[in-house]
Amino acid sequence: MADTDHGAVGSAASGPPPQTVPTAVDRLARVHRLGELTDVRRGVSPLRVVTVGWGSAAIALLLTVLIRHEAAGTAVFTPANSALHALSIAFLFIFAAGTTYGLRGLLAGSRALYLYDGGIVHTDRSGARAVAWPEVARLRRIHQHRGQDAAGRLLGYRLLTRDGTSFVIPLIPVDGHDAFVDRIVDSVRRQHCPIV
Structure with missing residues (x-):
């Protein structure tokens, strides 16, 4: 028995292709009132x-x-x-x-990030967690280490919530930028949360 809801992702014809969203993720997003699904990033299988x-x-x-x-x-x-x-x-x-x-x-295990207008749902082996943008405490940059004090290339961000949970959002640039991560950074900035 499949545990997926076949909802479409994206708001315009130029948006991302339709994705399947697990029922547990859809339910969490509705309970936390995250709004419309805008994008999905799945980790490597x-x-x-x-x-x-x-x-x-x-x-x-x-x-x-x-x-x-x-x-x-x-x-x-x-x-x-x-x-x-x-x-x-x-x-x-x-x-x-x-x-x-x-x-x-x-x-x-498998990991995925489901980006909504009002927040994000992170899934991994331990389950699914929904985070509305107002619940974000800060985003911390993750850099490739070059030396003792030198920060190298930006690899992604660690999203930390007000209740102490956290998860990694990897940076996957295409043509020099990552639109998925850019939307998360913009949403967190609008909440006046620190990005360190």
Whole structure:
């Protein structure tokens, strides 16, 4: 039994394509009186993350075993033999990174943000949370770390509510800006909330 409500998103023909909205999200938005749905941002599918992560880990492990087998065939030290050993170590690191990436995706579960005129609904593995714009305490910028005190590229924002809950809004720029995040920042500014 599907748990979705097939409502359309977007107000004009030039708006985003129709999206499906889970019933729980639609119900939360109505209870909190968030108004009309304007946009949806879904995170990367956990299945895709697991497939990419564990698939690359399996390939790296296979290549490591093949290279080790080839390198073990000769007991004499040669530059080629040494290069094969170095390459097998590199593939072991790829194996570890792929395994970790897949595990993180599996643990995180699917995430989505549903943007409404009057607020936002955030969903993840733990459930759905609705936040009306007046409930936002602040937006905190998340930067890529460059050094001890230097802030690097902006990666997104952490939205903090007055009751202490928070969630991340990733920045996904297209042609230099992210319209989804820009609408959130504008809505929070209109509430005179700090953006730090």
